[in-house]
Amino acid sequence: MSPFEIIKSARLTEKGSIQSERFNQYTVVADRRANKVQIRRAVEELFKVKVTEVRTLNVRGKLRRQRTHQAGQSADWKKAIVTLKQGDKIVLT
Numbered sequence: 001m002s003p004f005e006i007i008k009s010a011r012l013t014e015k016g017s018i019q020s021e022r023f024n025q026y027t028v029v030a031d032r033r034a035n036k037v038q039i040r041r042a043v044e045e046l047f048k049v050k051v052t053e054v055r056t057l058n059v060r061g062k063l064r065r066q067r068t069h070q071a072g073q074s075a076d077w078k079k080a081i082v083t084l085k086q087g088d089k090i091v092l093t
Contacts, residue, residue, distance in 0.1 A: 001038065003045045003046050004046075006038055006042040007029075007031075007043060007046060008030065008077075009028070009029045010026065010092050011027040011028065011029060011079070012092055013027070023083065024083060024084045025082065025083045025084070026081070026082050027081055027082075028079075028080050028082060029077055029079065029080075030042075030056070030078045030080045031078065032077065032078045036056055036080075039080045040054050040082075049085070049088040050084065051082055051083070054080055054082055055083075056079065057078070057079050058076065058077075058079075059077050060076055061076045062074050
């Protein structure tokens with residue numbers, strides 16, 4: 001898989017901004033089949049930074065129902081919390 005297939009997007013949340021300021025950690029949405037080593041290489045290649053640690057977790061999709069009796073579900077996805085070397089930053093704005 002290419003780095004663009006592995007890293008789907010970066011998550012910009014209030015909790016993520018606090019993590020980036022205090023702990024130099026960033027949250028990205030990764031492909032569900034990717035492992036920690038692949039995520040590390042993809043982030044280093046795409047953002048030109050040095051990754052020290054990767055934590056991953058699988059997030060289950062929520063049940064949704066919008067103005068109908070038929071229920072649906074949002075897709076499952078993989079969250080990766082990436083810790084960068086001191087001094088490195090990713091600009092997400």
